[in-house]
Amino acid sequence: MSEPLVKMRGITKRFGGVTALSNVDLDAHAGEVLAIVGDNGAGKSTLIKVLTGVYQPSSGEIMLDGRPVAFSNHAEAIEEGIDAVYQTLALADHLDPAANMFLGNELTRKIFGITMLDNKRMRAETERVLMERLGVKLKSLDAPTESLSGGQRQAVAIARAVYHDGLRVLVMDEPTAALGPQETARTLKLIEAVKAQGLAVILISHSLDDVFQVSDRIHVQRRGQCVGVVKTAESNITEVLGMIVGAEEAA
């Protein structure tokens, strides 16, 4: 495989006396889905928060496309093309999908020299991005986002991330945790669509079924350390489960 798009080397993160991550390496390639699995407190979330600039590593380095990068906040990571879709989706339920998709990044136009939000263009763009990049068509773009189904809300959140042209790495934190089987299938399809466009997708999930269905490689975290990376096609749920709970060690 080619040179990884994201290379994290020797990442250590301490919170006071607690070491959340110790010496973790992570590779993510463009056009593949890397799943990160592990028990609660294994350091999954901390690891991606380091990648997305929310936390700064105590030591270690991040390479993006072979170039060392350091983010002091999330906005800088977005600038470099690394964005995340959170489990809560970070949607404002009272706003319509278009307003949510452009939240914090609104399109404007000038009328008599006064800058105004261009609601019409935002709506058209939302419709276009949802259709072209994710293959999703919403029944109504006028209804508030709270009236959408779980999968549709997911689509809006992903559309917001992929609308940014420079996006190269999309991190998804537990996207299927609160969804039923049908909505989960739709969300996994969305992940496939994003991957097919040549983005590196990093998926955090507790559901090994989902992970095996959609991922190319699986990065297993345990107690703040990476205990192995396996190719999904060459592994099975039992083996990964064993790595998560540390079965060999116990035996």
Added chain:
Amino acid sequence: MAMTETTSRSFTERLEPYIAIIGPMVMILAILVFMGIVEPTRYFRTTNLNLILLDAALYMPMAMAMTFVITQRGIDLSIGSIAALSGIIMAFLIKQYGVSVYIAVPIAISLGAVMGLINGLIITRFNVPDLIGTLAMDLVYRGFALVLAKGLVLARFPDFLTDIGRGQIPGFVPIPVLIGLATMIAGYFILHRSYFGRYTVAIGSNPEAAELTGISVNRHKVYAYVLCGACAALAGVMLTGKLNAIQATSAPYFNLHVIAAVVVGGTSLFGGRAAIVGSLAGVLLLSMMINALVTLRIEFFWQSVASGVVIISSVALYTWMQKKDRDGAGGLMAGLNTPEGKKMLRFCAALIGVLIALLAVGLLTAGNPNPSG
């Protein structure tokens, strides 16, 4: 059975976006019909309608600004004192220092904005909850007004000020009504067409999401309080002009009146749902209600009772309408039959019983009345 259920549900669903307008409109209509039957001649006189509009105009700018604050899950309890203090300072500038009224009015409004800024900074920088922060600042601003005015009533101002407060365009509506409506229209565009309006809804709807998408939550909160302060000061100027007088104790009921108007109009106290048109309807409704009480020769002090009842009932109504799942509720009284309901009922009965017993004992053992005056 199933059919009727689906049709009724889709009907309420279709109704929902307009409920903000329909609620106060129905109540306005109810007042109109009631007054049309009971006291049509005096209520529907042009002079009386003018009076209603003149009263409503005073609250329009504040209701507009308060809509933004409440939509952000905030509250501002200091607007009455801001109105009084900026009015007092403006009056002193004009009367004592001979400052031109054309400069004193903008000064008053900027002063209000600064007081709003202080509110906003206290809430966002010192992390004082908005309820406590603005309530405390209400005391502070009122205190300053009392210290400055020393019980004086400042009166007789230049024509420009009385024009703002009660000027009338012949054959048309009063000037303050135009000012009030202009702020409402401006508020409508700010809400729907500006970053500030969009972020206000986002912050109220989901503060964490707003933060995550890179919105400066604190800055936009401060903006809302500044807007509220400036509009309160504008109301203070209008009030000064309307009465042609100002004193430190002016504008005592502004806070709750404005909050009532906004909430009745359908803006959610839980944030995220803004209704500028609803706030306008709410202001009109309250003014019509108070005027109706006056027309019916009901004692002035009842208006406080009426405002409170209107707030409670409209908030309860909106909360009830928000609840999507009403299956198994089984009507209003069903809750009383649960074990928890029975306990509550016994508790209420005991409390009221004690009160009645005490009253009975008090009256039975009563001696000669002893008037305090």
